[in-house]
Amino acid sequence: MKKVVGIMGGMGPLATVDLMRKIISFTPAEKDQDHLHLITDNFPQIPNRTTAILGKGTDPTPFMIESAHRLESAGANFLVVACNTAHFFVKSVENAVSIPILHMPLETAKFLKKRHFKKVGLLATDGTINTKLYQHSCHHYKIEVMEPNIQMQKEVMKGIYAIKGGNLEQGSSYLSKIARSLIEEGAEAIIAGCTEIPLVLKSSSFSAIIDPTEILARAVIKNANDLIKC
Numbered sequence: 001m002k003k004v005v006g007i008m009g010g011m012g013p014l015a016t017v018d019l020m021r022k023i024i025s026f027t028p029a030e031k032d033q034d035h036l037h038l039i040t041d042n043f044p045q046i047p048n049r050t051t052a053i054l055g056k057g058t059d060p061t062p063f064m065i066e067s068a069h070r071l072e073s074a075g076a077n078f079l080v081v082a083c084n085t086a087h088f089f090v091k092s093v094e095n096a097v098s099i100p101i102l103h104m105p106l107e108t109a110k111f112l113k114k115r116h117f118k119k120v121g122l123l124a125t126d127g128t129i130n131t132k133l134y135q136h137s138c139h140h141y142k143i144e145v146m147e148p149n150i151q152m153q154k155e156v157m158k159g160i161y162a163i164k165g166g167n168l169e170q171g172s173s174y175l176s177k178i179a180r181s182l183i184e185e186g187a188e189a190i191i192a193g194c195t196e197i198p199l200v201l202k203s204s205s206f207s208a209i210i211d212p213t214e215i216l217a218r219a220v221i222k223n224a225n226d227l228i229k230c
Contacts, residue, residue, distance in 0.1 A: 003037070003077045005076065006079045007039070019082035019216065040071075045063055049127055050085050050125050050126060050127030053130055078101065082104070082195065082216065084125070085128050108138075108210065120146065120191055121146045121190045121191065122147055122191045123197055124156070125156075152181065155174050159175040160175075162174065163197075163199055175200055
């Protein structure tokens with residue numbers, strides 16, 4: 001019997017669609033019926049996570065819990081969320097439901113550990129940088145995470161906003177410069193802690209681009225297969 005994967009949306013439509021696409025594309029399937037049963041609750045009223053983390057916006061936790069409850073009621077066996085900053089609030093959501101939530105920062109850290117990375121750079125929004133979720137998860141596995149300095153982080157945000165606005169060339173210019181700087185300082189890989197970043201940074205141009213959404217998608221498939229075997 002197939003297990004049901006609940007995807008908490010409403011926190012960046014591009015991220016949600018990208019996660020679903022990757023889960024589908026990574027699933028070994030000879031026919032439609034071989035794919036996992038994916039359901040999503042795209043709740044557009046969930047407030048901006050970055051502004052909440054920075055103390056300038058509404059707490060999204062009650063809205064995320066409402067979304068999680070709907071997915072649980074719909075039959076989800078476990079939950080995932082593609083939004084990086086949303087993971088800052090995931091523990092509270094997890095405590096409100098009876099099904100587990102896969103943690104993208106932790107899955108990313110496990111991936112880096114298996115591949116013996118010792119030092120990585122992190123490109124992400126201010127919210128993701130400030131939560132320290134990737135930093136703490138990697139530290140658990142003795143992996144050092146390098147962050148852009150204050151001035152460089154401003155450039156990162158300009159790059160992310162440029163991509164969101166459809167200007168990929170400008171976004172690439174900002175982000176490539178910061179990525180190269182982190183690599184020159186010793187980063188063995190760059191964590192793309194924002195859905196838009198892999199659109200302009202390619203592994204062919206750098207040591208390695210680590211896409212947490214891709215790692216989460218593969219973890220979803222493994223987790224679902226483990227549940228099926230139980």
